[in-house]
Amino acid sequence: MPIAKWKIKGIVDDYDTCGCCGRRGLKRTVALMPLDADGNEDGTPEDVAYYGTSCAATALGWTQGKVTDTARAAQAEQNQRDNYARRMISIYAPVEFAPVRDKARVYYGRNPHQRTRGVKASEEVAKLLDEARATLADTTTGPARPSRIEDFRRYLVIFTSDERILLVHSLPEEEAECQEQTAAAQRRANQIRCTVRIVAALDAEAARDVAYADELTREWNTKAWQAAHA
Numbered sequence: 001m002p003i004a005k006w007k008i009k010g011i012v013d014d015y016d017t018c019g020c021c022g023r024r025g026l027k028r029t030v031a032l033m034p035l036d037a038d039g040n041e042d043g044t045p046e047d048v049a050y051y052g053t054s055c056a057a058t059a060l061g062w063t064q065g066k067v068t069d070t071a072r073a074a075q076a077e078q079n080q081r082d083n084y085a086r087r088m089i090s091i092y093a094p095v096e097f098a099p100v101r102d103k104a105r106v107y108y109g110r111n112p113h114q115r116t117r118g119v120k121a122s123e124e125v126a127k128l129l130d131e132a133r134a135t136l137a138d139t140t141t142g143p144a145r146p147s148r149i150e151d152f153r154r155y156l157v158i159f160t161s162d163e164r165i166l167l168v169h170s171l172p173e174e175e176a177e178c179q180e181q182t183a184a185a186q187r188r189a190n191q192i193r194c195t196v197r198i199v200a201a202l203d204a205e206a207a208r209d210v211a212y213a214d215e216l217t218r219e220w221n222t223k224a225w226q227a228a229h230a
């Protein structure tokens with residue numbers, strides 16, 4: 001079996017030309033990152049090659065089926081990293097420029113063991129945000145994903161009386177419509193003894209995290225959304 005000189009990074013739906021044979025109109029291509037002699041990734045997104053599955057199979061000495069399966073798995077991993085990055089940004093970007101004390105309360109509130117280990121909250125928040133932004137800015141398998149507070153959307157989250165999430169609903173941009181939907185949800189929630197929280201986040205998954213977060217995190221979340229839409 002030939003030694004792989006490439007690592008499959010994912011599947012690309014919006015790039016339809018094989019970088020190996022030049023064939024056009026492909027349904028998808030796979031993103032291939034060159035590897036150095038020791039098998040480490042050797043390059044930046046600009047060095048990534050996009051091959052059709054058949055040329056990728058030849059280049060790697062694999063079957064097309066293995067190429068497709070590996071590419072799907074790599075893409076699923078990338079999507080998970082994106083989801084995690086959106087959660088980190090939705091939680092921490094609003095406190096990025098908050099007073100150190102608030103930042104520390106938010107961070108240690110979520111990571112209580114880090115305090116005893118002497119991990120500095122400010123440094124850790126900065127690091128988490130850097131990594132999350134880099135993840136979403138990575139264009140290996142598609143265009144950069146939104147990552148700013150300005151990209152947050154508002155979500156209405158309904159909690160049951162035992163603090164489980166019953167429903168997450170994205171609210172419209174338009175203010176009057178948004179208030180109308182919120183009021184309607186509030187009425188319905190009261191009837192079934194549920195509570196409503198409005199949070200801002202990069203997606204619905206991240207909105208769940210923000211909704212579950214402590215009061216201080218949610219306060220800063222609201223402030224950040226308001227500042228971005230003032």
Ligand SMILES: [Zn+2]
Pocket residue numbers: 018019020021022023051052054055
């Ligand atoms: Zn080709």
